[in-house]
Amino acid sequence: MDHFQIRDGVMHAEDVNLAALAKQVGTPFYCYSSATMERHFTVFRDAVAGLGDGNPLVAFAVKANPNLAVLATLARLGAGADVVSGGELARALAAGMPASRIVFSGVGKTRAELAAGVEAGILQFNVESEAEIDMLAEVAAAKGATVEIAIRINPAVDPKTHGKISTGGADAKFGIPWERLPAAFAQAAAHPNLRPVGLAAHIGSQLTKLEPVEDAIRKLGDLARQLEAAGHQIKRIDVGGGLGVPYRRDQAPPPSPADYAAMVARATEGWPWRLMFEPGRMIVGNAGVLVSEVILTKEGASKHFIVVDAAMNDLLRPSLYNAWHDILAVHPKTARTRATVVGPICETGDTFAEDREMEDVAAGDLVAFMTAGAYGATMASTYNSRPLVPEVMVKGAEWAIVSQRNQPAAMLALDAKAPWL
Ligand SMILES: Cc1ncc(COP(=O)(O)O)c(C=O)c1O
Numbered sequence: 001m002d003h004f005q006i007r008d009g010v011m012h013a014e015d016v017n018l019a020a021l022a023k024q025v026g027t028p029f030y031c032y033s034s035a036t037m038e039r040h041f042t043v044f045r046d047a048v049a050g051l052g053d054g055n056p057l058v059a060f061a062v063k064a065n066p067n068l069a070v071l072a073t074l075a076r077l078g079a080g081a082d083v084v085s086g087g088e089l090a091r092a093l094a095a096g097m098p099a100s101r102i103v104f105s106g107v108g109k110t111r112a113e114l115a116a117g118v119e120a121g122i123l124q125f126n127v128e129s130e131a132e133i134d135m136l137a138e139v140a141a142a143k144g145a146t147v148e149i150a151i152r153i154n155p156a157v158d159p160k161t162h163g164k165i166s167t168g169g170a171d172a173k174f175g176i177p178w179e180r181l182p183a184a185f186a187q188a189a190a191h192p193n194l195r196p197v198g199l200a201a202h203i204g205s206q207l208t209k210l211e212p213v214e215d216a217i218r219k220l221g222d223l224a225r226q227l228e229a230a231g232h233q234i235k236r237i238d239v240g241g242g243l244g245v246p247y248r249r250d251q252a253p254p255p256s257p258a259d260y261a262a263m264v265a266r267a268t269e270g271w272p273w274r275l276m277f278e279p280g281r282m283i284v285g286n287a288g289v290l291v292s293e294v295i296l297t298k299e300g301a302s303k304h305f306i307v308v309d310a311a312m313n314d315l316l317r318p319s320l321y322n323a324w325h326d327i328l329a330v331h332p333k334t335a336r337t338r339a340t341v342v343g344p345i346c347e348t349g350d351t352f353a354e355d356r357e358m359e360d361v362a363a364g365d366l367v368a369f370m371t372a373g374a375y376g377a378t379m380a381s382t383y384n385s386r387p388l389v390p391e392v393m394v395k396g397a398e399w400a401i402v403s404q405r406n407q408p409a410a411m412l413a414l415d416a417k418a419p420w421l
């Protein structure tokens with residue numbers, strides 16, 4: 001995917017001026033480009049179009065950005081949804097995702113969440129443990145339903161990504177160790193309310209190497225053939241998401257959707273099964289920015305600090321993963337500086353960039369944290385009693401506030417006094 005651009009204060013692919021928007025909605029705010037996410041989805045969908053049985057499902061990983069406007073935009077293009085909680089399921093349905101395109105993943109789905117999925121009549125549960133097989137069977141039986149499941153395996157491959165977002169290693173909590181898959185499949189097949197029809201794997205996020213994904217996909221194929229030889233009927237194989245996106249314009253980009261699709265085509269040649277994909281970050285990551293205003297600059301003993309009005313509660317990735325987000329002046333500057341960019345929160349970890357060579361911005365300037373459309377607003381908190389920031393969606397010259405969670409009154413309303421107070 002291309003590096004996302006802001007040209008003279010206007011977001012790539014859209015006509016809305018970010019400074020004008022900042023005046024209207026206040027800073028900080030997330031801004032999403034509808035055209036960019038549509039393009040990313042279409043590029044991915046078209047790249048994988050003919051693979052497997054020729055009718056793949058691209059199920060957007062809702063966790064990356066669960067905003068209803070985002071989900072509705074993708075639903076209209078034919079996207080499905082990969083959900084991991086009752087809340088995400090409710091959002092996908094509310095945004096107009098048909099249940100027939102929803103897959104429910106997650107290592108600890110509760111009975112209530114399983115029941116909500118059964119009631120909605122979703123396409124498939126990706127079951128991650130032997131215990132969950134029995135739980136789901138009970139829940140489905142109580143509702144008189146028969147549900148289709150895939151079993152998520154732990155393929156024991158090293159995805160070569162950040163430890164906190166790696167899910168495919170042998171000791172990760174996700175999936176059933178692949179060696180136990182035949183037994184788990186037989187266990188599921190013995191339940192009259194379960195129909196085990198698929199296999200799934202997802203090895204990690206922000207993947208920049210395709211070989212581990214290819215290894216996992218080949219393992220899925222071998223196992224599917226083995227299961228068919230044992231008399232099971234396989235319909236679908238879910239290869240997960242995880243394709244990385246470019247976060248830095250000074251570094252080589254990760255593999256493109258075309259590179260990824262070529263690898264999948266190679267690894268799945270001759271497969272008769274329906275393929276499922278669960279991309280999140282690559283659809284929305286570079287379709288969003290977090291716009292923030294510089295409150296002030298200050299000099300430390302040896303550091304030049306730029307204090308912005310966004311903080312780690314708004315965009316957690318730099319604090320949590322030491323993740324890099326490019327920080328650009330909304331109106332480009334020619335002068336450069338070396339600065340440490342921090343938010344107002346009372347933690348040293350509230351740092352977005354450490355001693356970074358960047359444009360020389362001053363109090364009152366707007367900056368954009370780039371590639372913030374994925375795992376941005378969705379991971380925000382109200383730490384330091386900072387209200388959640390608004391999210392804005394832009395489409396051409398139109399824009400709309402698509403969540404307005406920055407009202408202090410709304411924050412107070414979330415608390416209730418105990419009866420004795
Ligand atoms: C089961 C599952 N599917 C899909 C995704 C989406 O990953 P990404 O946003 O990296 O494409 C994740 C998160 O890594 C996940 O846990």
Ligand SMILES: N[C@@H](CCCC[NH3+])C(=O)O
Pocket residue numbers: 063165205206317374375
């Ligand atoms: N939250 C992570 C990605 C987690 C993927 C979830 N399986 C990030 O910001 O990079």
